[in-house]
Amino acid sequence: MNPSIKQKSDNTEYGNVPIDFSFVLASSVHDMKNSLGMLLNTLSAMMENSPPRDADQARFFSTLEYEAARINGELVQLLSLYRMDEQTMMVVIDEHHTIDIIEEQVARNDSLLKSRHIEIQVDCDIDLIWYFDHELVGGVLNNLIVNCARYCRKQLLVSATEESGFLCISVADDGQGYPDNMLLGPLPQGSVSFGSGNTRLGLLFARKVLELHKSKKGQGYMTIANDGPLGGGILKLYLP
Template sequence: MEQHPESKHPDQDYDQVPIDFSFVLASSVHDMKNSLGMLLNTLGAMMEASPPKDAQQAKFFSTLEYEAARINGELVQLLSLYKMDEKTLAVLIDEHHLIDVIEEQIARNDALLRSRNIRIEVDCDADLAWYFDSELVGGVLNNLVVNCARYCRERLLIRVSEEQGYLCICVADDGQGYPENMLLGPIPQASVSFNSGNTRLGLLFARKVLSLHKSRKGQGYMTIENGGPLGGGVLKLHLP
C-alpha cells in the first residue's frame, strides 16, 4: 500500500517564522494613533456642540483634551523614532520663517493654554528664516509647549536668536525647573519614572530630530538648564 507523507497544517509553517516585534509594535501604535485622532475630533465636535456650562466642566474638558493630545503626540513620536531606526523617515529640509512654525504650535494648544491661564510670550524677528524640517521641528516645539504648560505656573517664553552661526530656539518657563539628573550628560538611559509615568520620550525625540539637521557647521543639538529669564526650566534647540 502506498504511504502518503504526513499531512502538515499550514499554520505550522508560521510557527517557525520569527516575530519582528518592533514592526508589530509600530503597526499597533499606528492603529492607536488613528483611533486617538478620531477621539480627539469627536471630542472637539462635542465641545463645540455642547459648550461647558461652568468653569469646572470646562476644566474637565480641557484635562481630557490635554491628556488625549499628549498621548497622541507620544504615539507620533514613537512612530517617528521607529522610522528613524529603520532609516525610512523622510527629512524635508527647506527654508521656513520661524514665527510661522511657532505660532502654529501655539494655536494648536490655545485651549490648553487658556484653560490653565498661561501667558505665552514670543520674542522672534518676523523676518527670521532658517533651513529645517518644519514638521519635525514643529513636533518638538509642540511637545515642549505642552510639557511647559503642564509644569509652569503662569508664564512661558519662546525666544529665537542666532548664536555663533546656529539658530537657537529657547523655551523657558516659570516652573520649578528640570530635575538635576536631567541636567547631567547626554540622554539618561535609565531614567524612566514609574511614579510620574515620565519616559523622557520627548527628550529622546528632540535629540534625534536635531541630530538629523546637519551642515558644514556641524549638527543640531539641545541644551537644558535652570534659571533663565523666567527663573524656571530652559531648554534650547540649536540648529546649524
C-alpha cells in the same frame, strides 16, 4: 512531549513565519494613533456642540483633551523613532520663517494654555529665516510647549535667535525648574525624566530630530538649564 507539537523557538516562530515584534508594535501604534485622532475630533465636536456650563466642566473637558492629545503626540513620536531606526524617515530640509513654526505651535495649544490661565510670550524676529524640517521641528516644539505648560505656574516664553551660526529656539517657564539629573548640558544617551517620566520619550525624540539636522557647522543639539528669564527652567534647541 507530543512530537507533533512544535515548541516556540527563541526568536518566536509559528510554523516557518518569524514574528517581527518591532513591526507588529509599529503597526499597532499606527492603528492606535488613528483611533485616538478620531476620538480627539469627536471630543472637539462635542465641546463645540455642547459648550461647558461652568469653569469646573471646562477644566474637565480641557483635561480630557490634553491627555488625549499628549498620548497622540507620544504615539507619533514612537512611530517617528521607529522609522528613524529603520532609516525610512523622510527628512525634508527647506527654508522657513522661524516665527511661523512658533506661532503654529502656540495656536495649536491655545485651548490648553487658556484653560490653565497660562500667558505665553513669543520673542522672534519676523525676518529670521532658517533651514529645517518643518514637521519634525514643529513636533519637538509642540511637545516642549505642552510639557512646560504642565509644570509652569503662569508664564511661558518661546524665543528664537541666531547664536554662533546656529538657530536657537528656547522654551522658558516660571516653574520650579528641571531636576538635577537633567542639568547635564547636551543631553546624554541615558535616562532622563521629570518625576512622572513623561518627558523621556519627548526628549529622546527631540535629540534624534536635532541630530538629523547637519551642516558643515555640525549637527543639532539641545541644552537644559535652570534660572531662565522667567526664573524657572529653560530648554534650548540648536539647529545648524
